[in-house]
Amino acid sequence: MLTFAAVLFATGVYGVLARRNAVLVLMSIELMLNAVNINLVAFSQHLQQITGQVFALFVIAVAAAEVGIGLAIVILIYRNRETINVDEVNLLKW
Amino acid sequence: MNSQEIAFVIVAVAGTIGAFRVVTARNVVHAALYLVITLSSAAIVYLLLAAEFVAWVQILIYVGAIVILFLFGLMLTKAPIGREALDNQRRGVAFVIGLAVFGGLFYLLQDAFPWEASEVEPFQGTASSVGTSIFRDFVLPFEAISFLLLAALIGAIVLSRKDDAP
Secondary structure, three states: OHHHHHHHHHHHHHHHHHEOEHHHHHHHHHHHHHHHHHHHHHHHHHHOOOHHHHHHHHHHHHHHHHHHHHHHHHHHHHHHHOOOEOOOOOOOOO | OOHHHHHHHHHHHHHHHHHHHHHHOOOHHHHHHHHHHHHHHHHHHHHHOOOHHHHHHHHHHHHHHHHHHHHHHHHHOOOOOOHHHHEOOOHHHHHHHHHHHHHHHHHHHHHHOOOOOOOOOOOOOOHHHHHHHHHHHOHHHHHHHHHHHHHHHHHHHHHHOOOOOO
């Protein structure tokens, strides 16, 4: 169980670092959040406490908010810059 | 191995393959569809852990809503196809870092939690028990999360609407 979560998390880290497309980077972040959720539910089962599942639900809600904001920002960047490659968006770089 | 463990191994292998394809697929729409496989396998893992409410919420929110949002995002941004367009030049470094993260996590988890198969009663995470816990012990975080969702909703609308109207 925890190994599966570790595999998902490491895959998400690789995706965040290797992808150029901002939407794919967001997808990799979702993979990492899912790994965390699997761990939370597994610990909830092991410790016989419901708290882990409650926090998994909170993480899902935060992930939904994050994807909404993230995609809004991505679409805004695309509208202004005609690209969503994360290595070409250097607005904050000086 | 009992049937639950066999089912878990099958689901975990499917989810792992899906996750690898998400980060390596050359077509972004295929990546989104492989993400569906991984998210569904996570939902089945929750079901195997007797956390049924979390599993259905996972299907509803992730597979139902977030993947659709991703597909809309891909459509609206005219995503390119091809490895060079989707991946940057640091793939090797990223692979090494990902492998290191997995090694570290695996070692730490095996070191800290050397569980054998638990013989305890399966612990039901039904909607009723989860709801009781949320509204008895976690009311304030629940309100905070609903406020966060409202803020995200308004923020997304403000960000993505055209600015020509004052």
